[in-house]
Amino acid sequence: MSGQKFTVQSDSPLLKYLYSIFPGQSKTGVKNMLAKGQVLVNGECKTAFDQPLFRGDEIVILPKGISIARATKADAKEEVERSGVKIVFEDPDYLVVDKPSGLLTVSTAKGSAAKSGKREPTLYALLNNYVKVNARMQRKEDLISGVTPDRSTAKVWIVHRIDRGTSGLVVFAKNERAKEILQSRWKELLIERTYIAYTEDKFENEKGAVQSWLVENPKSLKVYSSPVEVPEGKLSITHYKVLGYCNTRQGTYTKVEFSLITGRKNQIRVHCADIGHPIAGDKKYGAVTDPIRRLALHAASLVFRNPVSGKVVRCHSDLPDAFSRFGI
Numbered sequence: 001m002s003g004q005k006f007t008v009q010s011d012s013p014l015l016k017y018l019y020s021i022f023p024g025q026s027k028t029g030v031k032n033m034l035a036k037g038q039v040l041v042n043g044e045c046k047t048a049f050d051q052p053l054f055r056g057d058e059i060v061i062l063p064k065g066i067s068i069a070r071a072t073k074a075d076a077k078e079e080v081e082r083s084g085v086k087i088v089f090e091d092p093d094y095l096v097v098d099k100p101s102g103l104l105t106v107s108t109a110k111g112s113a114a115k116s117g118k119r120e121p122t123l124y125a126l127l128n129n130y131v132k133v134n135a136r137m138q139r140k141e142d143l144i145s146g147v148t149p150d151r152s153t154a155k156v157w158i159v160h161r162i163d164r165g166t167s168g169l170v171v172f173a174k175n176e177r178a179k180e181i182l183q184s185r186w187k188e189l190l191i192e193r194t195y196i197a198y199t200e201d202k203f204e205n206e207k208g209a210v211q212s213w214l215v216e217n218p219k220s221l222k223v224y225s226s227p228v229e230v231p232e233g234k235l236s237i238t239h240y241k242v243l244g245y246c247n248t249r250q251g252t253y254t255k256v257e258f259s260l261i262t263g264r265k266n267q268i269r270v271h272c273a274d275i276g277h278p279i280a281g282d283k284k285y286g287a288v289t290d291p292i293r294r295l296a297l298h299a300a301s302l303v304f305r306n307p308v309s310g311k312v313v314r315c316h317s318d319l320p321d322a323f324s325r326f327g328i
Helices: 014-021 027-035 064-082 112-116 123-145 176-184 267-274 321-326
Strands: 004-007 039-041 058-061 086-090 094-099 167-173 190-200 207-216 223-226 234-248 251-260 297-305 312-316
Touching (some): 014 027, 014 039, 064 086, 064 123, 086 312, 094 123, 094 312, 123 167, 167 176, 207 267, 234 267, 234 321, 251 267
Antiparallel strands (some): 004 058, 039 058, 190 297, 207 234, 234 251, 297 312
């Protein structure tokens, strides 16, 4: 750790202790150390004047450049969170985030925004900026600390994506090698991937599976399903388990947990329509109700083995507040 290090010899409020170890500095200058995040107590940044210190505590006074770099990193994370995105997991190779409904995972070449020339906010752009700021600030910290900085390209790579209307967990890689490894071994490394949805009407069976071949129409961007193999069709298998039923003013709904064997575009949405129970709010695939003013589909859990570290990553996302209107 770069910076001046001290071991507290007797109990004291933090500011009083700082005055004692920097007798030659003005009180304003010492207070500024706290305000600028330069003071670490046992490895944690502290800014309160009355923070209690105890004999044996370790104090580190960071150089101004490092404290500024860390504050900038914190600001970048806050910007992500202000957009409604939560960072659920992060290590040197991967990011798992909780995406809100309505936010595109990545921009598309088609659509009104593209035609008008306007850039629509995307999860990819938001996270790309986040990792670039973090990498730039880390290089600054390393240079100040005398460490050779990592000057490799900082960006995120998409491992998989979810629809704009779907909320929940999405994985990004922080380098191309990590992306290629996870994607190429996805079936082997994926331990669990579940979605929760509220579908129209009552399911006839408590559990089951839907299998079909999915084909996307390049003009309408709608995905079509065939019970038999067709040219360019991709085999898709979705398992489901009913979690409960509810009645609202708009009708009866089934709360369902889905687990994917394959991960095709719109797969759950199309398969729900196939069995006559479109997801609430999904007018594209036949829903006639929209009780929560959004697609009632949420990527709730994701468990996979990190191919770089070998550790199992377990991520969970609670159902958004809007789903509470269903009552179950």
